[in-house]
Amino acid sequence: METLEAVIVEHPFFRGLREEYVALIAGCASNVRFAPSQYLFHEGEIANRFFLVRRGLVSLEIFVPGRGPASIQTVGEQEVIGWGWMVPPYRWRYTARALEITRAVAFDALCMRRICDADHDLGYELMLRFAGIISHRLQATRLQLMDIYSLSA
Numbered sequence: 477m478e479t480l481e482a483v484i485v486e487h488p489f490f491r492g493l494r495e496e497y498v499a500l501i502a503g504c505a506s507n508v509r510f511a512p513s514q515y516l517f518h519e520g521e522i523a524n525r526f527f528l529v530r531r532g533l534v535s536l537e538i539f540v541p542g543r544g545p546a547s548i549q550t551v552g553e554q555e556v557i558g559w560g561w562m563v564p565p566y567r568w569r570y571t572a573r574a575l576e577i578t579r580a581v582a583f584d585a586l587c588m589r590r591i592c593d594a595d596h597d598l599g600y601e602l603m604l605r606f607a608g609i610i611s612h613r614l615q616a617t618r619l620q621l622m623d624i625y626s627l628s629a
Contacts, residue, residue: 480505483581488529489556489605497598504587510534510574516557519571524585525561529553532578537571545571559606561585 481502484490490498508527510516516527519539533552537545548570551557557580560568575607592599 480507480581483528483530487581488554489528493601494527495530497595499596500591500598501583504582504584504591506584508580508582510578510580512576514574516574516578516580517568519568521568521620523558523566523568525582526556526585526588527572527580528554528560529557529583530579530581532580533575534578535573537573537577538569539571541571550558550575556606556609559610560589562603562606 479502481498484498484502484505485493490501493501510532516534517523517525519537520524531553534548534557536549536551536557537547551572556586557572558568560566562619584622588602592602
């Protein structure tokens, strides 16, 4: 059986992270499984975790007034879901729903913030890595909204 540390080390998001950081981060991690159509979290709720997707597909959705949920991106294996845990007020900015059986590693937000507060070098390293994800999700949302609103014109 593969350890959480081994999964973390092999994941592209954490690739190259110092060994001692991997050990700390693994202490905040657990394996999770989601059934098709099961929600990982809902927009507006407290962002208390983030996820490394190991297997499966997850739809990231936003609520568009007058239209309902709109998928902004589909996330699959080797990707990361969730950055709201890092940015006050620690709320989800979108909803995540499993499209098929999805296995992931979940990281507890309080634990992660505690270790980042204790080691600012680790916190900075994670912030840099998450900044790329935030930028990517923002662009995906922008493109999706352009598509949605061009249909109504």
